[in-house]
Amino acid sequence: MAENTEGAFLEKNQSLAPGLYEMTLLAPALVAAARPGQFVMLRLGENWAPFLRRPFGLAGIAAGAGRCQIVYRVVGEGTAQMSRWQAGRQVDILGPLGNGFTWPGVEPGRAALVGGGMGIAPLLPLAQALRQAGHQVSAFLGGASLDRLFGLGQLGDLGCRAQIATEDGSAGFAGLITGPLERYLLAGAGAGRDAVAAPGADTAAGTDHAAGTDHAAAAGPRASADADPGGGPGAGIGPGSGAVDIVYACGPMPFLRAVTGLCRRFRLPAQVSLEERMGCGLGACMGCAVKIKDASGTIQQRRICYDGPVFDGKEVFFLDQP
Ligand SMILES: Cc1cc2nc3c(=O)[nH]c(=O)nc-3n(C[C@H](O)[C@H](O)[C@H](O)COP(=O)(O)OP(=O)(O)OC[C@H]3O[C@@H](n4cnc5c(N)ncnc54)[C@H](O)[C@@H]3O)c2cc1C
Ligand code: FES
Secondary structure (H helix, E strand, C coil): CCCCCCCEEEEEEEEEECCEEEEEEECHHHHHHCCCCCEEEECCCHHHCCCCCEEEECCEEECCCCEEEEEEECCCHHHHHHHCCCCCCEECEEEEECCCCCCCCCCCCEEEEEEEHHHHCCHHHHHHHHHHCCCEEEEEEEECCHHHCCCHHHHHHCCCEEEEEECCCCCEEECCCHHHHHHHHHHHHHCCCCCCCCCCCCCCCCEECCCCCCCCCCCCCCCCECCCCCCCCCCCCCCCCCCCCEEEEECCHHHHHHHHHHHHHCCCCEEEECCCCCCCCCCCCCCCEEEEECCCCCEEEEEHHHHCCEEECCCCECCCCC
16 A cells, blocks of 8 residues: 655635535645545644544546545534635645555446445546546436535546436436436346346335436536556456446445445446545554455454455445345
8 A cells, every 4th residue: 555645735625516525636646656446534623633534535536647636525523624725735645545446357348336425436536547448437326416416527528428316306316326227237137138136126216307318418526537447356247237347336335235235136246435434544443344244144344444445345245234
């Protein structure tokens, strides 16, 4: 793991929507080592309050320019302070940390990127890297409301097809994004591949206000990236659903449980990025340990900061999973 100690220069800290911000940092050494799916730890407070650094995924990685982006939501003391930072300040940053997403195959293929809420952030540099490598990318973005979604403009510019879902029905599918994802996988399965069809399983009901609508070119904040994925979990390309060869997902635990359930049902490999509150971010304190069951049924403690945050979806059996 490459850890940066040079600090970073804050170039921009702009509001994207109420409570949602995008920060651009100049940090050439960190960015040169960074891969999609990795994260950084930022010291946020003056006078060590809050005391612990806070973790943030990289929402943009522009290695050539030495810049990275972080998209963040204000949820507490640290992020509130962060939102008041002005361009020009030095930022105490540690990273890149963790493993990151990988493309497990050789040939160009088809990836589905599934993001819930702030889990959209690490999927943006992944989309860029996959597109640069010649893969097709379909994105499925879900959030509480339209103003909780971001990255649509960037995904459109990259030529990714994006579907969105909002829980309040303000845009796209009204409900959880697993609804459109399931429909997409079923359509692919109907086109000639295996799916273990279990109607309704793993998916919350919802209403489609824009049936069949792709949102590839909707306006949205930009986050640039030019990194390639490499290293990390080794989920091989599976039989796929006909529409997709692999699923990448990031979001809250119940969301990831639903997405990995769909992947198992459609026999798709998945890489999932887990989130938990963190202490050190370096694997030392066990503050981010989660209990997961591996494929053999053995329950293990895994550190999200050090063993992850990206895990092979096949090996992640959430404890509350039926
Ligand atoms: C690997 C990783 C990547 C992340 N990437 C992003 C990102 O790209 N953008 C972003 O906005 N946030 C991201 N987060 C979450 C971010 O770290 C927290 O929002 C932040 O630490 C909150 O700090 P705070 O001092 O403002 O809030 P606090 O005062 O520490 O907490 C405020 C509230 O948020 C809850 N909370 C804090 N951290 C988490 C967490 N990790 N999971 C669930 N609930 C939490 C607390 O329980 C509390 O209710 C990421 C977390 C991890 C582990
Ligand atoms: S945060 Fe300390 S071990 Fe992960």
